[in-house]
Amino acid sequence: MFKRKNLFKCLLAGLASLFLVSSILLNMEASAGSKGGTLTYGVKSKIESYDAHGANAYGVMHYIPQHYSTLVTFNWDNFPELKGDVAESWNVSKDGLTYTFKIRKGIKFHDGTPLTAKDVKATYDRLYNPPEGVRSARKNLFSSIGSIETPDDFTVVFKLKSVDGALLTGFGSPWNSIYSAKDIAKGPRWHAENINGTGPFRFVEHIQGKKWVAKRYEGYHFDDNYLDGTVGFAIKKIVNPMLGGQIMAEWRAAVPPVVKVLKEKMGDKVAFQTMPMLSFIMISLNTKFEPFKDKRVRHALTLCVDRYKGLPTLARLTWTAPQPAAALMPGSEFALPSNELEKLTGFGRDMAANRAKARALLKEAGHQNLKFKYSNRAVAHPYEQIAIFLIDQWKKCGVTVEQISSPTPKWVKMRRSGAFDVTIDFVSGFLPDPTVLLAKHVSKDRNPQNYSGYTDRKLDDLYEAQKKEPDPQKRKALIHEFIKHTTDLAWTIPMSFMNRTIALDKRVKGYKIAPSLVLNTDWRGVWIEE
Numbered sequence: 001m002f003k004r005k006n007l008f009k010c011l012l013a014g015l016a017s018l019f020l021v022s023s024i025l026l027n028m029e030a031s032a033g034s035k036g037g038t039l040t041y042g043v044k045s046k047i048e049s050y051d052a053h054g055a056n057a058y059g060v061m062h063y064i065p066q067h068y069s070t071l072v073t074f075n076w077d078n079f080p081e082l083k084g085d086v087a088e089s090w091n092v093s094k095d096g097l098t099y100t101f102k103i104r105k106g107i108k109f110h111d112g113t114p115l116t117a118k119d120v121k122a123t124y125d126r127l128y129n130p131p132e133g134v135r136s137a138r139k140n141l142f143s144s145i146g147s148i149e150t151p152d153d154f155t156v157v158f159k160l161k162s163v164d165g166a167l168l169t170g171f172g173s174p175w176n177s178i179y180s181a182k183d184i185a186k187g188p189r190w191h192a193e194n195i196n197g198t199g200p201f202r203f204v205e206h207i208q209g210k211k212w213v214a215k216r217y218e219g220y221h222f223d224d225n226y227l228d229g230t231v232g233f234a235i236k237k238i239v240n241p242m243l244g245g246q247i248m249a250e251w252r253a254a255v256p257p258v259v260k261v262l263k264e265k266m267g268d269k270v271a272f273q274t275m276p277m278l279s280f281i282m283i284s285l286n287t288k289f290e291p292f293k294d295k296r297v298r299h300a301l302t303l304c305v306d307r308y309k310g311l312p313t314l315a316r317l318t319w320t321a322p323q324p325a326a327a328l329m330p331g332s333e334f335a336l337p338s339n340e341l342e343k344l345t346g347f348g349r350d351m352a353a354n355r356a357k358a359r360a361l362l363k364e365a366g367h368q369n370l371k372f373k374y375s376n377r378a379v380a381h382p383y384e385q386i387a388i389f390l391i392d393q394w395k396k397c398g399v400t401v402e403q404i405s406s407p408t409p410k411w412v413k414m415r416r417s418g419a420f421d422v423t424i425d426f427v428s429g430f431l432p433d434p435t436v437l438l439a440k441h442v443s444k445d446r447n448p449q450n451y452s453g454y455t456d457r458k459l460d461d462l463y464e465a466q467k468k469e470p471d472p473q474k475r476k477a478l479i480h481e482f483i484k485h486t487t488d489l490a491w492t493i494p495m496s497f498m499n500r501t502i503a504l505d506k507r508v509k510g511y512k513i514a515p516s517l518v519l520n521t522d523w524r525g526v527w528i529e530e
Helices: 007-014 058-063 117-128 239-243 256-269 295-303 307-317 351-364 380-395 408-417 457-468 472-489
Strands: 038-043 072-074 082-084 087-092 098-103 145-152 155-160 201-207 211-216 229-234 270-285 371-377 400-406 422-428 492-505
Touching: 038 058, 082 087, 098 117, 117 145, 117 155, 201 229, 239 256, 256 270, 256 307, 256 492, 270 380, 295 351, 295 492, 307 380, 307 492, 371 380, 371 408, 380 400, 380 422, 400 408, 408 422, 457 472
Parallel strands: 038 229, 371 400, 371 422
Antiparallel strands: 072 082, 087 098, 098 155, 145 155, 201 211, 211 229, 270 422, 270 492
């Protein structure tokens, strides 16, 4: 009753005509792994912290998960089916209010400390009820948890305040690294600067701006950590490091022009895997910027953007999807159908009418000469292309925009502190469930990742109601009302989801692409064929 098993399969089926879900299958022989070799890969993003609980940047997820375990994880051959990690088994009560996990015996942290149920409890206490000084970026996903009990050293019991259909799969999130209770007691900043997990690879060193080194953990509780180690190199572009043999992969995405070059230059020495991605691009408007306090101004900005003409063009240049979306993947179970989507502000197809209305709204609000600063992330794809597109679109409505690009750490701090007028933003989803994908839009005091900073209790109530609703049709109605309301508020300007293609040196085996760039990045099952 409380499980939603077929959502992702429906999502992919609905998008089959729009996306290529393909791969060179020679990269997927997970059962044929042999030990040895070092996986080298590139990461374009600097990271501001080692603490996955409070992080949101993808770079964290390309370094950190290999060092940690989660309570459960996913079966990459049948996502989002769960399989055990720290937990060897689990049970959900008939009323959906009690989740009981049995913890594997014999697991040890990299410092030799045995893992017990107390470590799992301390981790989830930190996630759902963070103490002062701890940032839990996704704490609202655990708002249904009432208490956590440990009746013995290898049993953890979660008592829920209300039914939550997304909670079980939510336990598989790679952001939920299991920390040692001993380390948590060292203070709120310890995990931002130190690493001690139970994952397949031990941390060796991090030289900021150069490389991240890990080696196989011989005491790992599974036998699929085949690699001798991994080295992640800080890179700016993919092509030259791939052609020169410095890296074997870059896990974020290769844009269409890069894919073309790699195919031409590397021939049969490179393989590609492609999949639609659960990462949603949107633009956040700051509640503190005076002109945006008038909803007419916010509506004008979204009305100016020609999504239907612009997004297909962007998709040929970068890894945005060619069709517009409002919070959920087009064609998925709970998404608005296209005829309903086109009724929302900014999604109408008559751009002449849209822009005429936008100019009229700006004039009516006294901001016909609107100027603001657009704070961007200094990463080429897709940030630079989206910025160029949006600035041109707003110019057509008489709006003047100054772009300010900042390195990732500075950009992250800027968003968190609210030191911007307008900034690019995104939902980095790890599940196709609306509870995950809509969480970004709830009030600031419910979700610290609401960078616009607004409070809207109607959204909060709708979000909680859909999370608890077991009837799919009733839940869909609540979700549609949520999407319509957040689009009308227009504190965020919805754009599109993304497509993901990764390039792999053909010697890399056993890796299977996932529908998010933060998923399947612990390098379990990956091996090198020499």
